[in-house]
Amino acid sequence: MAQIELVDVVKEYSVWHRAGRVRRQRKLVRAVDRISLSVAEGELCGYIGPNGAGKSTTVKMLTGIIVPTSGRIRVAGKDPQRQRIELARRIGVVFGQRTQLWWDLPLADSFDLLRHVYRVPHDRHRANVNAFIDLLDLGPFMQTPVRQLSLGQRMRGDLTAALLHDPEILYLDEPTIGLDVVSKARVREFLASVNRDRGVTVLLTTHDLTDVERLCTRLVVIDHGRLIHDGTVAEIKSRFGDHRTVVVDLEEAGPPLEVAGAEVVGVDGPRQWLRFDRQATTAAAVVAAVAEQAALRDIAIEEPDIEDVVRRIYSGDAASTPDLRDDPSRA
Amino acid sequence: MRLYAEVARRAFRRFSTYRAATLAGAFTNTVFGFIQAYVMVAVFRVRHDVGGLHRVDALTFVFLTQAMIMCVGLFSAGGDVAERVKTGEIVVDLYRPVDFQGYWLAVDLGRAGFNVVARGLPPLLAGALVFDLRLPGPFEWAAFLASLAVATVASFGWRFLVALVTFWVVDDRGPAQLSTAVVMFFSGFIIPLNFFPDPLRWACRALPFVTMVQLPIEVFLGKHHGLDLARVLAYQLLWAAVLLAAGRAVLPRATRQVEALGG
Amino acid sequence: MVDVGTIAVYRRLIGARVRSDFGFRASFAFRLVSACVITGLDFAVIAVVFTKIGRLGGWRFSEVAYLYGACGVAFSVAETWIGGVDYLAVRIKQGTFDRVLVRPMSALGQLATEEFALRRIGKLFQAGAVLVAALVAIPVQWTTGRILMVPVTIAAGAVIYGAVWVATAAISFWTVDANELGNALTYGGNYLTQYPITIYSAWLRRLLAFVVPMAFVGYFPSLYVLGRTAPSERFGLPSVVMFSSPVVAAAACAVASAIWRVGLRRYRSTGS
Ligand SMILES: Nc1ncnc2c1ncn2[C@@H]1O[C@H](COP(=O)(O)OP(=O)(O)OP(=O)(O)O)[C@@H](O)[C@H]1O
Ligand SMILES: [Mg+2]
Numbered sequence: 001m002a003q004i005e006l007v008d009v010v011k012e013y014s015v016w017h018r019a020g021r022v023r024r025q026r027k028l029v030r031a032v033d034r035i036s037l038s039v040a041e042g043e044l045c046g047y048i049g050p051n052g053a054g055k056s057t058t059v060k061m062l063t064g065i066i067v068p069t070s071g072r073i074r075v076a077g078k079d080p081q082r083q084r085i086e087l088a089r090r091i092g093v094v095f096g097q098r099t100q101l102w103w104d105l106p107l108a109d110s111f112d113l114l115r116h117v118y119r120v121p122h123d124r125h126r127a128n129v130n131a132f133i134d135l136l137d138l139g140p141f142m143q144t145p146v147r148q149l150s151l152g153q154r155m156r157g158d159l160t161a162a163l164l165h166d167p168e169i170l171y172l173d174e175p176t177i178g179l180d181v182v183s184k185a186r187v188r189e190f191l192a193s194v195n196r197d198r199g200v201t202v203l204l205t206t207h208d209l210t211d212v213e214r215l216c217t218r219l220v221v222i223d224h225g226r227l228i229h230d231g232t233v234a235e236i237k238s239r240f241g242d243h244r245t246v247v248v249d250l251e252e253a254g255p256p257l258e259v260a261g262a263e264v265v266g267v268d269g270p271r272q273w274l275r276f277d278r279q280a281t282t283a284a285a286v287v288a289a290v291a292e293q294a295a296l297r298d299i300a301i302e303e304p305d306i307e308d309v310v311r312r313i314y315s316g317d318a319a320s321t322p323d324l325r326d327d328p329s330r331a
Numbered sequence: 332m333r334l335y336a337e338v339a340r341r342a343f344r345r346f347s348t349y350r351a352a353t354l355a356g357a358f359t360n361t362v363f364g365f366i367q368a369y370v371m372v373a374v375f376r377v378r379h380d381v382g383g384l385h386r387v388d389a390l391t392f393v394f395l396t397q398a399m400i401m402c403v404g405l406f407s408a409g410g411d412v413a414e415r416v417k418t419g420e421i422v423v424d425l426y427r428p429v430d431f432q433g434y435w436l437a438v439d440l441g442r443a444g445f446n447v448v449a450r451g452l453p454p455l456l457a458g459a460l461v462f463d464l465r466l467p468g469p470f471e472w473a474a475f476l477a478s479l480a481v482a483t484v485a486s487f488g489w490r491f492l493v494a495l496v497t498f499w500v501v502d503d504r505g506p507a508q509l510s511t512a513v514v515m516f517f518s519g520f521i522i523p524l525n526f527f528p529d530p531l532r533w534a535c536r537a538l539p540f541v542t543m544v545q546l547p548i549e550v551f552l553g554k555h556h557g558l559d560l561a562r563v564l565a566y567q568l569l570w571a572a573v574l575l576a577a578g579r580a581v582l583p584r585a586t587r588q589v590e591a592l593g594g
Numbered sequence: 595m596v597d598v599g600t601i602a603v604y605r606r607l608i609g610a611r612v613r614s615d616f617g618f619r620a621s622f623a624f625r626l627v628s629a630c631v632i633t634g635l636d637f638a639v640i641a642v643v644f645t646k647i648g649r650l651g652g653w654r655f656s657e658v659a660y661l662y663g664a665c666g667v668a669f670s671v672a673e674t675w676i677g678g679v680d681y682l683a684v685r686i687k688q689g690t691f692d693r694v695l696v697r698p699m700s701a702l703g704q705l706a707t708e709e710f711a712l713r714r715i716g717k718l719f720q721a722g723a724v725l726v727a728a729l730v731a732i733p734v735q736w737t738t739g740r741i742l743m744v745p746v747t748i749a750a751g752a753v754i755y756g757a758v759w760v761a762t763a764a765i766s767f768w769t770v771d772a773n774e775l776g777n778a779l780t781y782g783g784n785y786l787t788q789y790p791i792t793i794y795s796a797w798l799r800r801l802l803a804f805v806v807p808m809a810f811v812g813y814f815p816s817l818y819v820l821g822r823t824a825p826s827e828r829f830g831l832p833s834v835v836m837f838s839s840p841v842v843a844a845a846a847c848a849v850a851s852a853i854w855r856v857g858l859r860r861y862r863s864t865g866s
Binding site (some may be wrong): 013060063065067081084085086087088091094095097098099100102103104105111112113116117118119299 | 599602603606610613614673689690692693695696697698700748858861862863
């Protein structure tokens with residue numbers, strides 16, 4: 001059953017901007033433009049897009065903070081805005097930019113307050129707190145007021161706070177923002193285990209594509225409020241990554257090779273990197289052409305880097321323009 | 332001097348961007364003006380004259396207090412300067428090659444310049460539409476504006492002193508509130524000093540607060556002429572100078588306090 | 595809907611708030627005192643005015659003091675318990691209103707309790723003192739009805755003020771820059787009710803009786819307590835208005851909560 005379901009969801013903000021000295025003009029900004037999406041129970045779904053794509057707006061609609069302009073949203077079968085309170089018990093949210101904790105109180109106090117706010121049974125709460133203290137190494141700063149925590153410590157506190165009431169669904173809006181490498185790894189590991197062991201459905205928004213690659217079984221990409229891809233990480237690579245790289249180890253170092261349809265993008269002693277367009281030629285043809293010119297010791301074919309793929313999608317020069325983008329009804 | 336003029340101009344511009352807030356504020360001033368006006372109407376239904384004020388004077392008085400309040404800045408004790416102290420940013424300010432007090436005075440005058448029109452005219456006009464107010468001739472207007480300017484400087488001098496208290500007490504809101512209460516009571520803001528029994532009235536005239544509200548309004552109402560008017564303005568100037576000088580005297584001590592705290 | 599458990603949670607939220615306030619204990623005491631002084635200024639005005647005249651709008655000093663005290667106590671109760679909604683504009687601007695909406699409790703309740711300000715009870719002490727003194731001083735024959743009417747006045751008044759508070763705070767859902775407009779109605783409303791409404795002109799009296807129901811906070815029920823002429827003789831209103839404050843309070847609540855709900859649906863959060 002779909003835990004999260006969006007059908008043709010639109011969110012428009014009206015913004016005022018100056019036109020001349022005194023007059024102001026109203027403009028409608030379409031932050032989310034007819035997105036339809038359905039996330040099944042237990043999925044860990046990445047939700048990415050460039051700045052201003054509409055990710056946070058989507059998450060806010062899913063939590064019932066804001067109301068969509070049109071379209072239908074169901075979370076666990078409920079309307080997030082009308083049944084906000086009922087639903088709030090079943091979802092957890094982390095907005096990486098902003099804490100949900102009590103600024104002036106120690107972490108332990110915040111957790112205790114949340115126990116009452118969510119009415120979590122005492123035992124269950126204690127078990128959860130202890131488990132998360134272990135998993136996220138919160139022990140050393142449980143008694144520190146939140147305002148004195150570092151960003152990474154606070155984020156771990158926020159993650160815990162979002163999960164203390166055993167939510168079925170977890171929304172994460174940039175939970176790894178500003179974290180160092182070690183903390184990021186720890187948070188990722190934590191999220192994976194929450195998804196795996198507790199069966200929590202996770203919707204993850206991030207700008208760190210390593211997060212996506214390590215964690216997500218599914219990847220949704222939006223841009224300018226529109227859905228432009230929905231599939232697995234591998235699918236997106238094969239769909240948008242129209243270049244492959246052949247890495248060849250030659251018997252001896254030499255000048256860059258000359259191969260039709262491919263381009264040498266790196267040379268390191270006897271090793272050379274040749275990038276080619278999948279539309280124009282094939283890996284076999286490139287390898288054959290290389291073998292004609294030099295003695296080969298080893299070959300490898302590199303998949304496109306996710307960063308690279310996504311950069312190309314964002315900048316709008318992905319070769320295979322998906323059909324989804326051209327919507328005849330909007331022309 | 333150019334620099335301070337520019338600072339003041341910026342402050343003016345900054346305040347002029349808060350449009351909805353300005354409208355809402357002007358509305359609030361007008362509402363309070365009306366309530367006080369009706370109290371005065373009730374009073375002057377029974378009395379003809381209170382301490383030299385007549386009905387028309389008293390009504391003009393209450394709308395003027397509402398019109399002046401944002402210009403003179405009675406409510407903003409603490410304010411920006413206290414905020415700088417609290418955040419420690421003052422340390423940076425003190426190293427700047429501008430005079431600290433002069434800089435903030437310029438900001439305050441810019442703010443006042445905006446408020447004198449945007450927050451001053453609406454309550455006064457609304458009051459004049461509904462009630463019979465005493466609107467003076469061009470000479471009194473000019474004298475009033477001069478008096479108002481000095482009142483603003485004197486008020487700034489006082490608020491600057493209050494803000495410096497933040498150096499010692501961490502949280503500025505307590506002193507700021509207490510200062511507001513004192514100024515409101517002794518300046519003639521909440522009720523014309525004419526209503527006070529004579530000894531209290533004379534005591535109030537010896538305090539600096541009288542120069543911030545009561546005296547400019549008396550000038551507006553044409554209660555002072557010729558030499559007397561000059562004396563009033565001189566008295567205001569004297570207090571403005573004293574308060575500014577006191578601020579300058581306290582500032583180095585206060586900054587030593589910061590350095591002692593380690594910034 | 596508001597069961598014991600919910601109240602207990604709100605109590606904890608208030609507790610958390612008070613605990614973090616006490617981090618600045620010295621300044622807290624200072625602010626409590628200055629809040630007392632500042633709210634006392636309103637009464638000082640009344641006292642000063644009465645040094646010049648014997649009656650204001652036909653009311654004696656002790657009667658106006660009773661009106662002031664009853665309204666003041668009602669107002670401070672409302673201010674203490676629901677005045678935190680004033681912070682809606684600030685919270686929206688800071689983006690911290692969102693977190694209230696992700697929790698399984700009423701947004702209004704959370705806001706009021708999270709922004710609970712103990713120092714606001716300063717006014718309660720000050721207005722309470724005036725009220726007690728006035729109750730002793732007013733020259734009325736105390737009957738059971740009159741005695742009972744005093745707490746009813748205060749309770750209904752507190753609810754009406756609270757409703758006005760919520761309704762005006764909800765303006766921030768439309769524009770965050772205009773919360774001073776709310777102050778005009780809450781603090782201004784309190785200021786208005788401190789005087790017998792007979793001093794106001796006809797249009798303002800009508801506004802207070804029918805639109806922003808401030809006349810029901812103090813004036814109408816006080817007519818009964820003070821044994822003054824029934825409003826029928828002045829306003830053409832039936833005497834029952836003296837007793838209808840609780841009904842008006844309920845209606846005000848309904849209107850306020852409708853405005854709040856509409857506003858909440860309009861809420862658009864912040865960009866980041
Ligand atoms: N409260 C608001 N009022 C007006 N416009 C808004 C508001 N919130 C978001 N927007 C606009 O909607 C669009 C989408 O914003 P959103 O915050 O959803 O982007 P995002 O995908 O989360 O971006 P980022 O990666 O930068 O966090 C942007 O153009 C933004 O300017
Ligand atoms: Mg975002």
